[in-house]
Amino acid sequence: MLPWQRQQPDDRLTQERVLRWNLAGWVLFGLLPPALAVLDASPARRYWMLGLxxxxxxxxTVVLTRPDNALLRPRIYLGVLALVLGTTAYLLDGGAAFYVVSLPQFWLFTGAPRDAITFSGAAAALTVFGGTLDQGWSPQFLTGNAVFTLVAYAAGVGLGLWMHRFVGRSNERQERLTAELAVAQEELAAAHQRQGAAEERERLAREIHDTLAQGFASIVVLAEAARTAAATDPVRCAEQLTSIEQTARENLAEARVLVGSAPESGVAPGSLATTLRRTLDRFVQDTGLTVTAELPDIDLDQRTRVALLRCTQESLANVRKHSGASTVGVVLTELAGGVELEITDDGCGFTVEESRGFGLDGMRRRLAALDGELTVTSSPGDGTRVLAGLPTQSQDRR
Structure with a gap:
């Protein structure tokens, strides 16, 4: 394998481009001139030159296309090239020009500067020696072909060492940048993983708060009421025990959803109004409060239904635990491109800016994930109004 074939893909493409340009120049200025120069020579010399x-x-061609060829590896090729250069110098009475054009190959086809210097030096010596066989060590030869060959060799060594050092530094810099990039990618992947884990924990916390926690709170309240009514009102106690059983079953279903062993959300497809009426009926049964509702049948996607149901459940739980209200109103309204759910109560109210509960923040985050918005209006003694607005989602997102 050639040294450039072990490089990175981008560097390899660049090196292949350099080799193609070198080949074109070598054929045009290296092979073609000697071939033309021997056209008028004796047949033996002409045939020898053209054959070489x-x-x-x-x-x-073999080295370029099949560098792993067992019979002709790059080192063997460079040795053959050195011999051909020496023989050509003999046949042409000097081959300095051919040597100069062939000089880059000694650096392109070797992996270490020492090999390039050795092979190119041997080729220079053979070129000088081949030129002396026919002319001898004449002053004209020494001042022409030999000097030009030796100067080209020295210049090639200097330029080759400089290029090798330059490329080496560039490779080191690239390796360092590649290593830094790999570290940065690992850190980014770890950050994304931590962010994903945090988002998943937040999602689970919100789901648990809106489903299991609310259900367990209802069970506690109902159990206390049932214990109080056990001796004085057996019928009411039985109703409350039934509510406890239903709430426990719903919590079990929600728990299965959270651990992934049940369909997503636990909310059956269909009309949101039907689901909300069932929730409000349970609320009235458990609390005895008066509830008025305007719930038209609106065709909504599953994610919107779940979000509005969770907002209703959280709002009703807050009414039960904190408001002391006697009346609750629920209004579902279809708008152009959206839907609104309004929940009001006549309870004691609170200062919205001072609220630090997880429930309101969870509702805001849930609606924001669907490009919706939650508006809470309340003040001490004036009741509370919760308005959840969501854009209508495309039905293919169910």
Missing amino acids: LALIALCH
């Missing part, structure tokens, strides 16, 4: 050029071109 064809051989090295074939070897170059």
Whole structure:
């Protein structure tokens, strides 16, 4: 495998592009001039030269396309290239130009500067030696082909070492940035996991508060009332025990929803008005308060039905525990592009700004998740008005 094939995909594409441009330049300025130069030479010299050029071109192609070839690895190819350069210098009486054009390959096809310096040095020596076989060590040769070859070798070594150092530093910087990016991604994933866990805890807390906690509070109140009525009003005691049983069953169903062993929400598909009437009937049965309701049948998606039902349950629980009201009003209204649920009572009221309860905040968060809004209006002695507004959701989101 070539060194550039072990790099990152982006670096590998860049290196492949460099190799293609080098190949084009090598063919145009390296292989073609010697081939043209021997067209007028003797047949033996011409055939030898064209055969060598064809051989090295074939070897170059094999190394590029099949670098893991057992018979022709990059090191073997560079050795063959050095021999071809020396032979070409002999056949052309000097091959400095061919050597210069071929010089980048000694750096492109080796993984270490030492190998590149060694192979390119051997090629330079063979080029100089090949040129001397026919001309001898004449002053003209020493000042021309040999000097040009040696200067090119020295310049190639200097440039190659500088490029190797530059690329090495770039790779180190890239590796460092990659490592920092990996750490940042891990930290981000951990942050997302913590955020998801916090959001899930908050969701479970809200669901437990709006369902199980309210149910258990009702059971406690009903049990106290049933114990009081056990001796004086057996009929009323039986009704309260029935309510306790129903509430316990509902809590069990909600618990199964929370642990994922029952369908989502526990609220049956259908009309919200029907569900709210059933909830209000239970509230009247348990508390004896007067409830007036205007509940038209409105076709709503499941998430909207659940949100409005939970707001109703929380509001009724607050009426029971805190308001001391005698009358409760519930009005469901369909608007253009939305729906509103209003719950009012004539109880003692409270200062909204001073409220720190989990219930109101939970209702706000539940409605905000559906782009809705909760408005609470109250003051001491004036009762309370809770208004939940939600946009109408698309029916395909049921």
